[in-house]
Amino acid sequence: MSSTRLRAGLWLALALAVGAACAALLARGVRLQTDLLALLPATERDPVAERAIERLAQAAGGRAVFLVGAREAAAAADAGRRFAAELRAAGAFRDVRAELPPVDLRQLAAFYLPHRFNLLTEEDRRALADGRADLDGRLQRKLLSPFRFGPTYPVAEDPFGLGDDWLAGLPLGALKLEPAHGLLIARGEGLAWALVSAEPAGSSFDTDTQRRVLRATERAERTLREREPAAQLLRSGAVFYAEAARAGAESDMHFIGMGSLAGMLALLYLVFRSLRPLALGLLTVAFGMAAAFAATVAVHGQIHLVTLVFGASLIGEAVDYAVQYFAAHLGAGPGWDAQAGLRRIAPGLALALATSALGYGALLLAPFPALSQIALFALVGLGAAWLSVFLLLPALLARPNERDPDRAVALPRRLLLWWQSHVPLRACFAAGAVLLLVAVPGWLLLRSDDDVRLLIARPPGLLAQEARIRALTGMEFGSQFVLVEGATPDTVLASEEALAGRLAPLLADRRVASYQAVSAFVPSAQRQQENRALWRQGVFRDAAALRARLAAAGLRDDLADRQREAFEAAANDRLTVGDWLASPLSAPFRYLWLGAQEQGYASVLLPQGVRDARALEEAVRGVPGVSWVDKPASVSRLFRSYREWGAGWLAGAFCLVYLILGARYGARLGAVVLAPTLLAVALALGAFGYSHTPATLFTIMGLMLVLGVGVNYAIFLREGGVRTAATLAGVLLSAGTTLLSFGLLAFSSMPALSGFGLTLLVGVAIAVLLAPMVLSYGGLPQA
Amino acid sequence: MRRLSLARIAGVAAACCAAACGARAAEPDALAQIGAQVGSHAVVRAEFTQSRQMAVMKRPLTSSGRLVYARRLGVLWLIEQPLRATYVLGEDRIAEVGADGVRRERALREVPGLAPLGRVLRALFGADTAVLKEHFEVTLRGDAAAWELDLRPREAQLAQFLAGVQVSGGRFVEAIRMSEAGGDVTQIRFRNSRSASAPSDEELRLFGEAAPATRP
Numbered sequence: 001m002s003s004t005r006l007r008a009g010l011w012l013a014l015a016l017a018v019g020a021a022c023a024a025l026l027a028r029g030v031r032l033q034t035d036l037l038a039l040l041p042a043t044e045r046d047p048v049a050e051r052a053i054e055r056l057a058q059a060a061g062g063r064a065v066f067l068v069g070a071r072e073a074a075a076a077a078d079a080g081r082r083f084a085a086e087l088r089a090a091g092a093f094r095d096v097r098a099e100l101p102p103v104d105l106r107q108l109a110a111f112y113l114p115h116r117f118n119l120l121t122e123e124d125r126r127a128l129a130d131g132r133a134d135l136d137g138r139l140q141r142k143l144l145s146p147f148r149f150g151p152t153y154p155v156a157e158d159p160f161g162l163g164d165d166w167l168a169g170l171p172l173g174a175l176k177l178e179p180a181h182g183l184l185i186a187r188g189e190g191l192a193w194a195l196v197s198a199e200p201a202g203s204s205f206d207t208d209t210q211r212r213v214l215r216a217t218e219r220a221e222r223t224l225r226e227r228e229p230a231a232q233l234l235r236s237g238a239v240f241y242a243e244a245a246r247a248g249a250e251s252d253m254h255f256i257g258m259g260s261l262a263g264m265l266a267l268l269y270l271v272f273r274s275l276r277p278l279a280l281g282l283l284t285v286a287f288g289m290a291a292a293f294a295a296t297v298a299v300h301g302q303i304h305l306v307t308l309v310f311g312a313s314l315i316g317e318a319v320d321y322a323v324q325y326f327a328a329h330l331g332a333g334p335g336w337d338a339q340a341g342l343r344r345i346a347p348g349l350a351l352a353l354a355t356s357a358l359g360y361g362a363l364l365l366a367p368f369p370a371l372s373q374i375a376l377f378a379l380v381g382l383g384a385a386w387l388s389v390f391l392l393l394p395a396l397l398a399r400p401n402e403r404d405p406d407r408a409v410a411l412p413r414r415l416l417l418w419w420q421s422h423v424p425l426r427a428c429f430a431a432g433a434v435l436l437l438v439a440v441p442g443w444l445l446l447r448s449d450d451d452v453r454l455l456i457a458r459p460p461g462l463l464a465q466e467a468r469i470r471a472l473t474g475m476e477f478g479s480q481f482v483l484v485e486g487a488t489p490d491t492v493l494a495s496e497e498a499l500a501g502r503l504a505p506l507l508a509d510r511r512v513a514s515y516q517a518v519s520a521f522v523p524s525a526q527r528q529q530e531n532r533a534l535w536r537q538g539v540f541r542d543a544a545a546l547r548a549r550l551a552a553a554g555l556r557d558d559l560a561d562r563q564r565e566a567f568e569a570a571a572n573d574r575l576t577v578g579d580w581l582a583s584p585l586s587a588p589f590r591y592l593w594l595g596a597q598e599q600g601y602a603s604v605l606l607p608q609g610v611r612d613a614r615a616l617e618e619a620v621r622g623v624p625g626v627s628w629v630d631k632p633a634s635v636s637r638l639f640r641s642y643r644e645w646g647a648g649w650l651a652g653a654f655c656l657v658y659l660i661l662g663a664r665y666g667a668r669l670g671a672v673v674l675a676p677t678l679l680a681v682a683l684a685l686g687a688f689g690y691s692h693t694p695a696t697l698f699t700i701m702g703l704m705l706v707l708g709v710g711v712n713y714a715i716f717l718r719e720g721g722v723r724t725a726a727t728l729a730g731v732l733l734s735a736g737t738t739l740l741s742f743g744l745l746a747f748s749s750m751p752a753l754s755g756f757g758l759t760l761l762v763g764v765a766i767a768v769l770l771a772p773m774v775l776s777y778g779g780l781p782q783a
Numbered sequence: 784m785r786r787l788s789l790a791r792i793a794g795v796a797a798a799c800c801a802a803a804c805g806a807r808a809a810e811p812d813a814l815a816q817i818g819a820q821v822g823s824h825a826v827v828r829a830e831f832t833q834s835r836q837m838a839v840m841k842r843p844l845t846s847s848g849r850l851v852y853a854r855r856l857g858v859l860w861l862i863e864q865p866l867r868a869t870y871v872l873g874e875d876r877i878a879e880v881g882a883d884g885v886r887r888e889r890a891l892r893e894v895p896g897l898a899p900l901g902r903v904l905r906a907l908f909g910a911d912t913a914v915l916k917e918h919f920e921v922t923l924r925g926d927a928a929a930w931e932l933d934l935r936p937r938e939a940q941l942a943q944f945l946a947g948v949q950v951s952g953g954r955f956v957e958a959i960r961m962s963e964a965g966g967d968v969t970q971i972r973f974r975n976s977r978s979a980s981a982p983s984d985e986e987l988r989l990f991g992e993a994a995p996a997t998r999p
Contacts (some may be wrong), residue, residue, distance in 0.1 A: 146860045516950045
């Protein structure tokens with residue numbers, strides 16, 4: 001068996017193995033990850049903070065939230081009830097809630113009643129401490145106030161209303177919802193809105209769940225409108241965002257994949273006028289993609305939809321190696337020797353693979369799960385496609401070509417020959433210098449953008465609905481909070497209380513609307529002791545005075561002594577977080593308490609209506625055990641630091657590539673080969689500046705690939721030389737397919753991918769246009 | 784915000800009235816008539832006497848003062864005896880102004896269950912039958928000249944505090960009797976009710992409506 005056939009056999013064995021692996025993985029069920037949040041890196045050094053972020057995201061985003069709006073509360077409630085029934089019947093949701101269990105406010109008073117002598121509001125603490133509590137006035141007001149409904153204690157339990165103040169000060173009502181007609185009703189925009197919330201029966205990121213949820217919602221909405229044409233519906237929830245993101249990425253993948261494939265086949269046929277290169281090109285690409293898929297799933301245990309979108313755009317690059325071989329075949333004419341042809345292009349292909357690997361290798365080091373997955377996919381895919389050229393193609397492309405290579409590329413060839421004979425290297429450098437001068441003002445215009453929305457773009461329609469729901473209900477879907485850690489539950493509470501003092505000025509001038517914290521429901525042990533001391537000092541120290549005071553107001557005589565007895569009986573009382581957690585009253589706020597961690601305990605203080613996040617961060621700084629967590633800001637900071645780091649790495653990569661090129665071509669020619677790519681990067685940045693397209697981390701990542709891919713054309717051109725028209729055909733084909741794929745990527749619905757694609761499109765296009773510079777350097781190798 | 788809310792109240796009231804007028808039964812019709820009759824006053828000023836019977840008190844607790852009901856803004860409750868204190872029941876907040884002139888405010892929405900109560904109280908003082916029907920089973924006795932409404936809470940939320948309410952009057956609301964769930968009873972009588980077209984500047988200030996130079 002000849003070595004050619006032996007290698008083809010090896011390829012076949014590999015292909016079968018890869019195919020079997022793919023089949024096995026698919027049979028087992030590959031988890032297609034569609035959660036865009038999974039793309040975000042872990043930003044917090046503190047793992048407790050990361051867990052808190054996850055927990056809050058679940059508390060806020062796990063449920064789908066609907067508001068059903070109508071002119072009247074009763075109509076809204078009816079419509080809301082019917083809408084909920086409709087959702088329930090569809091079976092897409094595990095739990096649909098519309099009707100409320102009546103919140104028993106007496107239950108609230110009953111929970112705090114035994115502990116009331118340990119509890120005081122901040123205002124009452126100050127008043128008691130300063131002796132300006134005006135107990136007589138308080139008693140009168142408690143007796144005469146016309147509006148003494150709400151969560152209050154009876155006069156006999158709390159004659160001075162100090163306990164009422166505590167109950168009224170509980171941050172229960174951050175929500176603007178009120179119970180009416182058996183549902184929670186919000187009022188705003190001239191309508192009444194009934195709240196319906198539903199938990200999807202399955203993960204919000206599961207495709208089937210998404211489809212069922214969407215179908216059920218649409219049907220319920222149709223029924224709603226049939227019965228009440230004026231009714232309005234607002235929706236929000238992770239499942240809707242996830243569905244939109246998945247649908248967008250899927251259509252991207254189909255569009256880019258089909259576009260790349262069709263374009264590649266058309267170009268191949270246009271140049272080679274034969275179906276054989278088409279079939280072989282497809283075979284190498286398919287092998288590359290299958291290997292990349294199997295490797296990615298094997299390493300990561302799943303594959304992200306975004307990786308597939310990017311993978312679709314890789315088709316144009318993966319076919320390049322085969323194209324070079326087809327070009328050599330085309331150029332050799334009747335004297336074709338499959339192995340000799342391969343040997344001739346091998347150094348060029350190896351160089352091309354090395355530079356691409358360098359570009360993608362940089363992505364592999366990036367801390368983004370998404371980018372490192374993309375990099376792995378690309379490296380394996382390109383490597384496998386490259387390997388196919390060496391193993392498979394010589395066996396299947398043994399017969400010489402019959403088509404005249406010159407006819408395929410007559411026009412561009414004439415152009416390049418003209419370039420070669422009329423454009424001296426000095427002119428090239430002069431032109432390069434001029435281009436650089438033109439680019440410089442563009443650099444100065446260049447702005448950067450590190451917003452997290454680059455990675456997670458949300459459909460404006462859904463965002464607008466979420467904003468309205470937020471405004472109507474006061475619900476927060478925020479990802480900014482204060483993490484409080486301490487050795488014991490009590491130190492956590494004490495730290496929260498220390499924080500409260502710092503937050504007071506921010507609340508006063510409305511830079512922060514309010515906040516929720518466990519310490520607002522359960523004061524620290526020390527605070528409880530202080531409160532009790534204040535009660536004693538301000539209310540119970542003088543028994544006779546207390547008796548006289550209550551008698552003067554006309555209260556029954558035994559009341560004063562009963563108060564004193566109750567106070568003394570509660571001497572050893574202490575309200576604990578455990579008590580609070582055990583009560584159903586804490587249910588809406590339990591996610592604030594993170595509980596026992598590896599070291600100590602932790603809780604979340606959740607600010608609401610934040611207008612000035614910077615001031616909040618500033619206020620929180622320096623309190624021991626307390627840290628400010630702002631996921632979007634952390635991600636943006638990370639984007640920024642890696643954008644800057646990436647710029648440095650880009651410069652380093654240029655040096656590395658220059659070293660590789662220098663090793664083969666020598667210092668001077670190496671520089672000439674690299675020059676078009678260097679200019680491409682410089683001009684692309686200038687173009688972005690002029691067009692006010694901000695530079696992002698993904699621009700830098702794109703430029704990394706411009707380096708890896710763009711230098712290939714100069715290499716191929718240099719290796720083949722213009723006289724071998726077929727080489728030129730190969731280079732043009734490579735550039736065409738690559739530009740097509742990345743050009744399509746620029747249309748992706750994800751800003752990160754489209755920025756990536758745009759960078760590659762602009763950069764690679766410039767690199768291709770300037771690649772003929774290498775022809776101006778004397779001493780071409782003879783073809 | 785305020786304008787939106789008013790539009791809402793007006794909208795709800797109009798829709799309720801429309802529904803009531805179209806109804807077959809005579810009672811809703813009479814109810815709507817009473818609502819329209821009392822609601823025709825933009826501002827009502829009256830003197831009140833309140834008597835409260837509470838289990839913890841040796842004797843009933845009486846207080847007296849002035850009431851200002853402004854259909855657009857809410858209720859001012861100015862106690863003059865036995866102490867001076869002013870309570871403001873606005874659309875979305877309640878406020879208390881003590882004898883020292885210090886104003887303590889709180890949004891109704893901050894306290895669960897208080898927002899509907901605020902609306903109910905305002906509706907009681909203004910005999911806003913449309914809103915009352917939203918929250919109570921309403922039984923009407925008498926006619927438009929001398930009527931009495933017997934109200935039983937529809938919602939458990941309200942029933943936690945309020946066993947029942949009786950409101951009576953003619954052109955104006957003349958008496959309100961509230962029975963709390965705990966057994967305490969509050970009786971309010973109004974005298975010298977007068978209608979006016981607009982609140983005074985001082986009243987506007989108490990409602991927190993006008994913007995004198997001293998307000999931040």
